[in-house]
Amino acid sequence: MSFDVALTKRLGDTEVSAEFAAGEGATVLFGPSGVGKTSVLNMIAGLLTPDAGHVRVGGETLFDAAAGIDLPPERRRGGYVFQEPRLFPHLRVRANLLYGAPPETIIDDTLAFLGIDALHDRWPATLSGGEARRVAIGRALLSTPRFLLLDEPLSSLDRPRREEVMRAIEHIRDRMKVPILMVTHDPDEAERIGTGIVRL
Numbered sequence: 001m002s003f004d005v006a007l008t009k010r011l012g013d014t015e016v017s018a019e020f021a022a023g024e025g026a027t028v029l030f031g032p033s034g035v036g037k038t039s040v041l042n043m044i045a046g047l048l049t050p051d052a053g054h055v056r057v058g059g060e061t062l063f064d065a066a067a068g069i070d071l072p073p074e075r076r077r078g079g080y081v082f083q084e085p086r087l088f089p090h091l092r093v094r095a096n097l098l099y100g101a102p103p104e105t106i107i108d109d110t111l112a113f114l115g116i117d118a119l120h121d122r123w124p125a126t127l128s129g130g131e132a133r134r135v136a137i138g139r140a141l142l143s144t145p146r147f148l149l150l151d152e153p154l155s156s157l158d159r160p161r162r163e164e165v166m167r168a169i170e171h172i173r174d175r176m177k178v179p180i181l182m183v184t185h186d187p188d189e190a191e192r193i194g195t196g197i198v199r200l
Contacts, residue, residue: 001020001023001024001057001058001146001147001179001181002023002024002058002059003020003021003022003023003027003056003057003179003181004021004054004055004056004057005018005019005020005021005022005040005044005054005055005103006018006019006051006053006055006058007040007043007044007047007053007054007055007063007094007158008050008051008052008053009039009043009050009051010049010051011036011039013081014036015055016036016039016040017036017048017137018036018040018058018198018200019053020198022178022198023051023179024179024195025173025179025180025182025194025195025196026169026173026179026181026182026183026193026194026195026196027179027180027194027195027196027198028181028183028184028189028193028194028196028197028198029047029181029182029183029184029196029198029199029200030184030185030187030190030194030197030199031070031185031186031199031200033185034199035200036127036200037151037183037185037200038083038151038152038181038183039075040200041080041149041151041181041183042044043055043063044062044076044078044149044181045073045076045078045080045149046062046063046070046071046072046073046076046078047073049063049070049115049157050059050063051063051065052066052067054066055119055137057078058146061162062068062076066118066184076120076146077102077143077144077145077146077147078145078146078147078148078149079140079141079143079147079149079151079178080109080140080148080149080151081136081137081146081148081150081151081153082135082151083135083142083151083152083153083155085132085133085135085136086136086137086139087124087127087132087135087139088124089124091124092120092121092122092123093116093119093120093121093122093123093124093190094107094121095129095186096124096135097111097120097138097139098142098170099150100141100142100143101139101142102115102138102144104122107120107142110138110141110142111138111158112132112155113167113171113175114134114135114136114137114138114168115134115164115166116131117136118129119135121167126191128161128163129156129157129158130157130161130162130164130165133153133154133157133165134164134165134168137150137153137165137168137169140157141172141178146177146179147178147179147180147181148178148179148181149180149181149182150169150180150181150182150183151182151183152183152184152185153165153169153182154184154186154189156165164194166189166192166193169193170181170192173193173195178187179181180193
């Protein structure tokens with residue numbers, strides 16, 4: 001699965017732009033805060049409309065300004081993990097995981113490799129930051145995405161929780177073969193996770 005991205009977007013006084021090609025593995029969008037990394041993810045996901053450019057994933061055009069193509073987010077089939085886990089507070093972990101998943105989805109393998117087997121009956125408010133992030137990643141994966149977008153998935157976590165989430169991302173990269181685009185401003189994270197790095 002390959003990415004072909006060339007986008008520009010005017011946001012107030014700032015123009016956000018990105019142009020890159022990426023294959024399988026984890027491509028890290030790296031740079032300081034405020035350069036538009038999250039906006040690039042939002043444009044790829046279909047949550048923000050670029051002014052110009054294109055997004056192609058696996059040879060399929062998701063957006064092309066010149067051709068008038070702009071698929072809605074649900075047709076792009078990308079899994080998105082935001083900076084905040086955004087779990088539904090009124091649903092237990094199991095229901096959060098299954099939200100958006102195809103009928104008859106079996107979650108045991110996902111629970112196991114993310115290390116959240118014991119959490120399925122818990123409420124989101126009782127989870128640690130690392131647990132909540134892993135549940136959010138699991139929910140994105142169970143929607144059977146073609147690709148996974150991770151926006152600062154390790155931010156605001158202490159060292160042990162960061163390590164838990166980082167191992168989960170590495171497992172997805174190495175074993176599940178879901179292409180990943182991940183935003184970070186941390187060079188150590190970029191070097192460890194990224195099979196390719198795009199500097200913004």
